[in-house]
Amino acid sequence: MKKSLIALAFGGLTIGITEFVMMGLLPDIASDLKVSIPVAGYLISAYALGVVIGAPLLVVAGRNQPPKKMLLLLALMLTVFNALSIIAPNYNFLFASRLLSGLPHGAFFGVGAVVASRLAEKGKEAQSIAMMFSGLTLANLIGVPIGTYIGHHFIWRYTFILIAMVGLLTFLMIYLWLPNLEKAEKINLKQQLQFFKKKEPWLIFSITAIGFGGLFAWISYIAPLLIHISNFEPEEVSSILILAGLGMVVGNFLGGKLADRFSPAPTVLLLLFVMVIDLGLVYFFSANSYISLFLTFTTGAVSFSVIAPIQMLMIRTAKDAEMLASAALQGSFNIGNALGAFLGGLPLSAGMSYASPNLVGIGMALVGMGLTVLFIRLTQGKVKFENA
Template structure:
């Protein structure tokens, strides 16, 4: 494995911990800041808002920087903004620091995905991208449980010290291991923004924000599902979530291999179809603990297997605008995060069972399939016109 890709995966680890550890730290932060848990939950929204705004903005501002310099700047911002949470004297300061922490997230993955594809051996571009995203999956497998444990048993601020340390290591290893890649010529803002005039661009954004949102309809309410439907003890949920993290690790690498072997759009369609079947099974059979454990792993694997194919799909669609397109994709993932959590909560608010969010996830994945089918037909039409 190339050391440069390992450096990118460390960035994914930093981002994964800071994004997902907040779910486990909310009670500790709420108690320390003297706010309610729902108010503390706005810290998650602040981060997501930072991702959506920062992803295209920072890529546009740094569009003419060499890739290595851009990645170093983003790694430094990740470290500094997360370090602000260590010294946050009050809730408003922490809210602002969480918003700032989200700004480099999408830009790092956007630039990193394009760099990873350029560093890859021919025919293994998607696998290289999956290596970068392996940091995100390892965060769910190892980093988030460790960060949550530190926050529960010591002080939640120590968790952000851990994040800052990983961020510094990311900066160091990018500096040492990342080759100096030439920038792709001078690119002006108009050229970058022309990408958003493409129908294919909005179709891929829709697939990500809606179809991938099915994952978040599931994972946002997995704890009450495991406790109230599967019958697990609350203290065992954090250990079960490690199983989901392991599934994400496996699915991420499988998705990379599939995207290199098959065309990205049909691969995304097939994986969303499998996600539909999987979430239906979760809805009907989560009452059995053994089956529930199996599907916790499998759903994590299926969900993250979509990442590399859809990333390659976006890069191939965005000629001369790959970085802003890739960054926009990261913003779309976070829209899917918010959309899946919101829509998944509606049946719960109406009094339905804790398994019901999975049916919302089924509907979102089906819509994602429909949009993907439209994209495939669009690609066929374009190809036909080019050959005539």
């Protein structure tokens, strides 16, 4: 494996821990800051909002900078803004620090996806991009459980010390291992923005935000689901999250293989359908602890297998605007993050069970399927999705 891709994967690791560890820490943070779990869930939405804001703005601001310089700046932002959470004196400060932490997320993956594809062997671009996203999945396999364990057994602020340390390591690895790729010719921003006047990108954004948002209706409240429905002890949650992370690792590489071999849009449609089935099983069978463990793995796998096909769908659709479109797509993923966390919290606020957010996830995935069908009909014969 190329060291340069390892450096990008570590960026994904930093981002992954930052984004997903909050799910496992919700009960601890809610207790410490004296807010309800649904209110603490808005910290997940704060991060997602930061991604939506930062993804297009930072890419536009740095569009004419060399890729390595841009990635170094983004890694530094990840480190510093996460460090702010360590000293958060109250809920509002933590909310603000989470929003700031989300700013470099989309830009890092947007720039990183283009860099990874340039570093890849011909015909293996999607797998190279998946390698970068492997850091995101490994975060769920290793980083998030460790961070959850630290936050639950010691102090949740220590978890953000860990994140800042990984962010600093990412900065050093990019500095030492990433080659000084030539920057692209000066980008005509006005010409790139013409792409966003078309229907296709907005359909992809909507498929991502709504369909993929079904994942976050599930994972945002996985800790109370496991504790109150599956009857696991709070101390067991960090270990169980390893299963979700393992599923995400498997799903990510599966999605990369599928994106290199098959047409992305039908693949997305199929995977969203499987997500509907899986979330339905979670809703009905999570009271059985053994089945709940199995579904924790499968739901993670199904959900993350969608990432590479959607990423390739956007890259192939966004000719001459790949970096900006790729970064904006990360914003859509995190709109899904915010929507899933917010909408999933509504039935909880209404007094329904901790399994009820999965019904919201099913509805979101179904809407995503409908939008994918619309995209396929709109683009049939206009965009070539098969590999050459």
